[in-house]
Amino acid sequence: MQKPRTRWHILVFLAPAVLIYTAVMIFPLFNTLRLALYSKIDQERVYTGLQNFQTLFGDPIWSEQFWNALGNNFWFFLIHMLVQNPIGIALAALLSHPRLRFAALYRSAIFIPTILSFVIVGFAWKLILSPIWGIAPSMLDAVGLKSLFAPWLGKEEYALTTLALISVWQFVGIPMMLIYAALLTIPEEILEAGEIDGITGMSAFWKIKLPLILPSIGIISILTFVGNFNAFDLIYAAQGALAGPDFSTDILGTFMYRTFFGFQLQLGDPHMGAAIAGAMFAIILVGVCIYLFGIQTRMRRYQL
Amino acid sequence: MSSARKRPFNTLAMHGALILYTLIALFPVFVILINSFKTRKKIFREPLALPDAESFSLVGYQTVLKQGDFFLYFQNSLIVTVASLALVLLFGAMAAFALSEYRFRGNLLMGLYLALGIMIPIRIGTVAILDLMVSTGLVNTLWALILVYTAQGLPLAVFILSEFMRQVSNDLKDAARIDGLSEYTIFGRIVLPLVRPALATVAVFNMIPIWNDLWFPLILAPAEEVKTLTLGSQVFIGQFVTDWNAVLSALSMAILPVLLLYVIFSRQLIRGLTSGAVK
Structure with a gap:
């Protein structure tokens, strides 16, 4: 192994990946944070320090939009945590049952929405929920619940929740697969030992399996968090850049896009866009740190 | 777990739950695909019916291929x-x-x-x-x-x-x-x-x-x-928001290649996801 001369091949092996990664990912990331400290005044880029952030948090027009987007984003995340992950875990628990027939078939079918693009998913649900087409109301009518129907995507109070549930529908496959994988690694002996002690069925799930898959649930939570806080595509595809009705479905991704590129009445401002990106970066960083240092290290791992 | 092995009722309930969720997962895709092959009138009148000789139409696909x-x-x-x-x-x-x-x-x-x-x-x-x-x-x-x-x-x-x-x-x-x-x-x-x-x-x-x-x-x-x-x-x-035939056909044309890729690679994907490579 130890050779006195420079081992050029190491450099050759590393160079392409490190160069592309640095030039297209790391450098722009820091450059974006740097650009957030500048403003365009009279066609010139001027260093203005933290003024963009002052505008973002201090100016009522901006701060109201920012807090609205952030609050919506948290609601979006909460629905994923409360609906997507429990359903994913439940499906995985059913699928991992030994001697269940057609498990592979169910698994493949339930994963299909996950592979579709947001554009397809957004429009497909928009059509299905549309009062013009009438699939949703006539289906509710068939079970006698027609009075419950409302144009969910068009109402301020329901639109965000509806979109979050659509996103849940799309991505439930991911927690399902990861938990399924974790459940398969639980050795049969442990479950049999539990059976001898009279722990079977549901209580085996709660008392033996769930504690063993907690680390996977942690990973899923942080993946959901990061994914939700830079989400954009679904809202853009279904509601447009204005995240209607009346910004009720605006999240940080759409807010940043709108600020960066501008829309009907407002010119795009890359520096304010960069400031919002900086805020998103901080939020994601805080989330990841909470996970890495607060949750992951404290979680009890069992040697299997 | 062993109790489920003995009781057929539990197995039935499990299949019931899984079938229900599979239907929820596939229903929107199914509705889009079948309606893309129907005439405009039938799309609105019978959205859940399969296309038949009378309602079959490729007008949406023609618009898509001509315009896009x-x-x-x-x-x-x-x-x-x-x-x-x-x-x-x-x-x-x-x-x-x-x-x-x-x-x-x-x-x-x-x-x-x-x-x-x-x-x-x-x-x-x-x-x-x-x-x-x-x-x-x-x-x-x-x-x-x-x-x-x-x-x-x-x-x-x-x-x-x-x-x-x-x-x-x-x-x-x-x-x-x-x-x-x-x-x-x-x-x-x-x-x-x-x-x-x-x-x-x-x-x-x-x-x-x-x-x-x-x-x-x-x-x-x-x-x-x-x-x-x-x-x-x-x-x-x-x-083309208002041209429902075109929209449904465009959606189907976007779905099909991904679906095809999935059918080819699903075994690999599921093996990858479940092999613990992303832990």
């Missing part, structure tokens, strides 16, 4: 996805080989540096990425997308591949060294073929997000001749 350049979009998406995957796999494997095979100063640090990108989404840097692409003249070219997706895919690829490369036997590589093979030949002829399953896993993980991405095509390559299928269908549907 879907073959071009498809070709662009294919070029971007295949090229990005090839670069992610080649450069990722090379870097993973360097990190797992050689001991050198800064090895651990380099590994951590490359792993940073696993958790931090590349979208945060969009403002500066657009700047970069404008100043290098790459904006509105497929190269802009290929570079971004390569950078996005590399961190996880290096991470997964170096885990697998550590398992390749050292004796094999040392034997090759004694036979006088260069380090490049060892990488290309011995290590790469041995980690082929891991390469497939990485490819399948990256394929779907690249194919489906809307953000970067919208920002870096919105021009007509470089539109990807995802962006192309988004724009097309936006323009």
